[in-house]
Amino acid sequence: MVLTRRAHRDISRWLPNEIITEIVQAAPRSDQIPLCRVSKLFHALTLPALYRDVRIETGASDLAFRSAVMSNNALAELVRSYTLVSLISRATPLLVDSLTALTRLEDLRILAFSMTHAHFEELLDCTFPHLTKCRLLKILCIQDFDDMGFWPPTARIPLLNLTELWCPVKLVPSIITPNLQRARLLWNDREVDPSAVEKTFVALKSMTSSDTPFVCSNDNCDHYFAEIVDSISRNMPYTTTLRLSLWDSPSSNEIISQFAHCLPRFRCLAFLCLRYMDDVGDAFWNNEGDQMVVHSMDDACPTLQSLRFYERAWRKVNQTWETYPVKDFDALAGL
Numbered sequence: 001m002v003l004t005r006r007a008h009r010d011i012s013r014w015l016p017n018e019i020i021t022e023i024v025q026a027a028p029r030s031d032q033i034p035l036c037r038v039s040k041l042f043h044a045l046t047l048p049a050l051y052r053d054v055r056i057e058t059g060a061s062d063l064a065f066r067s068a069v070m071s072n073n074a075l076a077e078l079v080r081s082y083t084l085v086s087l088i089s090r091a092t093p094l095l096v097d098s099l100t101a102l103t104r105l106e107d108l109r110i111l112a113f114s115m116t117h118a119h120f121e122e123l124l125d126c127t128f129p130h131l132t133k134c135r136l137l138k139i140l141c142i143q144d145f146d147d148m149g150f151w152p153p154t155a156r157i158p159l160l161n162l163t164e165l166w167c168p169v170k171l172v173p174s175i176i177t178p179n180l181q182r183a184r185l186l187w188n189d190r191e192v193d194p195s196a197v198e199k200t201f202v203a204l205k206s207m208t209s210s211d212t213p214f215v216c217s218n219d220n221c222d223h224y225f226a227e228i229v230d231s232i233s234r235n236m237p238y239t240t241t242l243r244l245s246l247w248d249s250p251s252s253n254e255i256i257s258q259f260a261h262c263l264p265r266f267r268c269l270a271f272l273c274l275r276y277m278d279d280v281g282d283a284f285w286n287n288e289g290d291q292m293v294v295h296s297m298d299d300a301c302p303t304l305q306s307l308r309f310y311e312r313a314w315r316k317v318n319q320t321w322e323t324y325p326v327k328d329f330d331a332l333a334g335l
Contacts, residue, residue, distance in 0.1 A: 051078040057085045066098040081107040096122045109135040131159050135166035173203040180207040184217040201231040210238040217243040226258045233265035241333045243273040256296045263300035271333035273308040
């Protein structure tokens with residue numbers, strides 16, 4: 001987009017700032033940056049849109065962002081969403097300082113983050129009173145420790161407005177929030193011991209309300225599959241959507257056996273998803289096995305409305321189960 005000085009003078013004269021702001025917000029990022037340079041007025045109206053959603057992918061972009069927010073508190077208060085794709089450990093100290101400055105942050109996503117133990121302790125002191133979504137895929141301490149067991153068991157992180165959480169199970173007991181509605185948990189056999197299953201869902205129970213629909217997703221949960229389903233059914237029987245992703249493909253009889261004593265505990269489970277992260281899952285299933293599992297699940301949990309096993313999905317219509325597209329299942333289940 002190219003605007004002459006005359007063009008921007010005409011726009012400024014005939015359009016109110018509110019309309020210009022809406023135009024700027026609707027424009028793609030590639031157009032917002034040139035608009036910011038057109039004039040002082042456009043600069044002032046474009047900055048909130050530019051800083052609202054921040055995504056850091058390179059060291060240069062990280063340095064530029066940190067310099068801006070650390071020198072100007074007004075810019076820091078504009079940031080609502082912050083995504084860190086990856087960052088090397090030597091940049092950590094200033095990163096923690098810049099995160100602390102984002103007092104109005106609503107959505108925090110850290111996809112890969114290497115830090116020292118000292119800097120990690122500083123991160124624990126950060127508070128985000130307006131945070132509603134949090135995705136912490138990998139917080140790795142690789143500089144001061146030989147293993148991954150660095151997370152302090154007594155650490156507590158208050159995120160009082162959080163409604164969505166995506167993180168390793170090791171972080172769950174540390175989080176304090178009363179209104180969680182969705183959780184996606186990452187299970188790692190090397191970092192999780194059997195007692196962690198019960199601790200995780202006891203902690204999740206304290207973050208949720210039995211009156212609010214809850215979506216619970218579990219990735220890489222092969223080793224503790226039966227324990228996870230059992231613990232959720234006992235601690236959170238109000239779960240409405242349950243998703244489990246496995247690497248291996250259990251047989252129909254194994255699935256029925258593992259679910260048989262757990263499903264009746266659920267009071268309002270409507271969507272059940274069992275995904276396989278390996279292609280063998282699709283070849284394993286057959287129509288006879290499918291139908292056996294579907295009817296067994298329905299008998300054990302009458303509230304079920306839809307099921308998904310790998311790339312096949314069923315829904316209940318007038319008390320009869322019929323197949324339908326997997327993408328429709330994901331949309332209905334909120335996955």
